[in-house]
């Protein structure tokens with residue numbers, strides 16, 4: 001099984017440190033996406049792996065062999081690169097270009113033999129360009145050219161295929177086609193495919209593993225679920241993005257609805273707050289003081305937020321202390337939600353005891369057109385004590401909600 005290992009890689013362009021402490025282990029057959037902001041070091045990383053650049057520190061192994069010790073030919077039999085920009089000689093046919101991939105196997109002035117022809121043919125067939133073999137490269141569309149470059153790289157019969165932004169100039173149709181093709185190739189030929197990608201949603205769909213770079217370091221590496229969290233993306237790209245579970249059960253970015261789409265907060269009269277354990281104290285206090293008619297629930301009698309609500313004179317739907325939320329009180333809570341102009345869900349932890357509050361809100365949000373605001377100061381993963389049940393329901397609520405990342409954002413709005 002071919003394996004790639006990058007150990008403690010560091011690279012600087014003269015004095016400019018660009019990569020630091022890069023460690024990666026990739027198994028044969030894996031399709032890996034490298035993500036990160038402009039200038040974070042993605043291309044530099046690829047160019048260290050294929051030895052176009054020489055790292056100041058670190059070692060790269062393919063199947064346990066240090067690539068530094070490989071001859072240029074052996075290296076080219078192990079790693080093939082589809083670069084970001086290539087000036088292809090427009091006078092060549094598709095077959096001639098793909099045949100160039102056989103150079104690492106030919107001796108000087110040696111002509112290609114029947115094995116080379118077979119490899120070239122199967123490379124062209126596997127990317128679906130066999131019918132184009134006699135066409136001039138200059139006559140091809142962007143997607144077809146990209147396939148030719150991939151076929152040329154495959155003709156090298158590499159163990160590792162590197163691609164720098166292979167889909168950035170393609171339309172959505174070709175993007176999909178090329179990524180599907182790369183995924184199939186990684187599986188069928190058991191090669192490692194590493195691609196620099198900018199489209200996070202497509203990376204989530206097609207890649208087995210993602211490596212998220214920030215300022216030349218690996219910020220997070222793992223499955224799309226592990227890497228594509230709102231927190232990670234906020235930290236690395238400095239944008240507030242909303243992640244939802246897409247059709248494929250994979251994390252997908254959806255762009256948050258702008259607040260302007262909602263009624264002005266001042267037009268709300270009544271607000272129902274879902275809180276507990278002290279997470280809602282400040283929210284209840286602030287909304288009440290601003291003159292909104294505030295209700296809250298379901299809360300257990302004696303809970304910190306229950307006490308705050310009572311002191312403030314807020315209407316509370318309550319259940320006995322330390323008991324799970326009852327069906328009866330959930331129905332009352334639903335009534336309060338339906339009869340208020342908006343709902344605020346506070347940054348609370350969820351256990352089996354209060355999960356019903358979340359489900360009631362989800363039903364109200366999905367069935368009605370309730371204006372819903374979610375205060376999310378920490379990710380749901382860190383607050384979910386229900387083996388993922390709460391997270392699932394919470395994500396459904398988010399599809400229709402406006403998120404505030406801090407209490408200050410909530411204050412600005414209401």
Ligand SMILES: Nc1ncnc2c1ncn2[C@@H]1O[C@H](COP(=O)(O)OP(=O)(O)OP(=O)(O)O)[C@@H](O)[C@H]1O
Pocket residue numbers: 013016018036037038039040041042043044045
């Ligand atoms: N030849 C070079 N000489 C000096 N600095 C360079 C050179 N090439 C790249 N850099 C710098 O190294 C850093 C990383 O560049 P790199 O191209 O690896 O980033 P990237 O993540 O691929 O960016 P992009 O998404 O814009 O393609 C950048 O700050 C860039 O300006």
